[in-house]
Amino acid sequence: MKKRTKLLALVLSVVTMSSMLFGCGTSATPKKNIVAGGDTTETGEAKTEGSTGSDTDAVQTSSDVSIEEKVLVDQDGIKITATEYVTDGIMGDGIKLLVENNSDTDYTIGCDALIVNDYMITDLFSADVAAGKKSNEIMYLSSSELKAAGIDTVGKVEMYFHAYDSNWDNLFQNVYAEIETSEFANMDTTPNDEGMELYNENGVRIVGKTVDENSFWGTAFLLYIENTSGKNVGISVDNMSVNGYMMTPYFSTTVYDGKKAIDDITILSSELEDNGIESIDQVELKFHIYNADSYDTIADSDTITFSAK
Structure with a gap:
């Protein structure tokens, strides 16, 4: 078997297992809404508020x-x-x-x-x-x-x-x-874009939807992304902190022109535990947006601040 095929098979196995684990996991766990500040409401609905629903x-x-x-x-x-x-x-x-x-x-x-x-x-x-x-x-x-x-x-x-x-x-x-x-x-083409708008420039719109503090890997920040820029874009996250502590965000997504995506930024539970973080009180981050074909930078956002309290 080709080396690349083995690698792809391994990646697919991990993705499949993760998907299955997500599907069997915390779909009933209340999730907090992303807001600019103040209290957030909690919801146990899983249909449109996260990626932890049943796969069946x-x-x-x-x-x-x-x-x-x-x-x-x-x-x-x-x-x-x-x-x-x-x-x-x-x-x-x-x-x-x-x-x-x-x-x-x-x-x-x-x-x-x-x-x-x-x-x-x-x-x-x-x-x-x-x-x-x-x-x-x-x-x-x-x-x-x-x-x-x-x-x-x-x-x-x-x-x-x-x-x-x-x-x-x-x-x-x-x-x-x-x-x-x-x-x-x-088919229903209504955008699933309820939430707090975090970024809306250069034909790219990013909405913060929910925070799941009990996702499989740790804490997941669910985003809605819409691309009307005229080009395929890639998006990553820089300088992310939680409650003032720097974090390693696991997030990279590609959204083709005219398309939408639901994706999440993941912070490992071990990193939160190492910094004594038990609740997500304040998040700061920057989005790096680039041309997915040439990798040229389109924009680097200003610091964006939101809460999940």
Whole structure:
């Protein structure tokens, strides 16, 4: 097996396990709203307020949603056909793909980006297909992320495919494909943007939604992000502190032009414990926003302050 494939398999395993653990975890745990100051209200609702919901009830089942067979990619000897909309009790919903390698080289097929109902969603998909062979695969749609985005019905799935060989040389990248499901006309495109606006410049809007002090890794700050900048953007966090103590934020996201995302900034529980922090009283941070294609800086925000009390 190729080294890169092993790495991808390990990453996918970790992501899958984390998703499963999130799904079995703290969906009923009250979450605090992000506010400029003062008291916050608590909510036990998990449908649109976090990424810790069950992976089995986030969207309609495959009996409610279907697709017509469609060729998504057919170039350079690689053919990818969407054959069926499926659901799994553990992994959630997904698109069944027939991947055919009609070239004379072994390739790994993956996804550069997955977008559902205009929301960026983490994909769980990587396929090794030897020369002259074919493989049935499933591209799973992260049900916890669909739930966090408030997506009850999958109506549109957009994919950007890539293929590379054992030397990591790309056969192609960012090959676009789109699927409209049987529920396309019924999908809800209302932004899940309730919360405190933290940043709104340069075509990028970031809204702080909730703080979950009992997430799997530690404390998670849930964000809604919308990109109307005319370019694909990447966003990271600098100079983050909690209650005056510097923290290491685990956060990096890419939002394509015209798309939205629900993502969270995670602070490890061990770091909070090391600094004697038992509650999130004041948070300060800066957003670093850059062109996701060229990595050129678009903006560095001023210091943003909010509370989760």
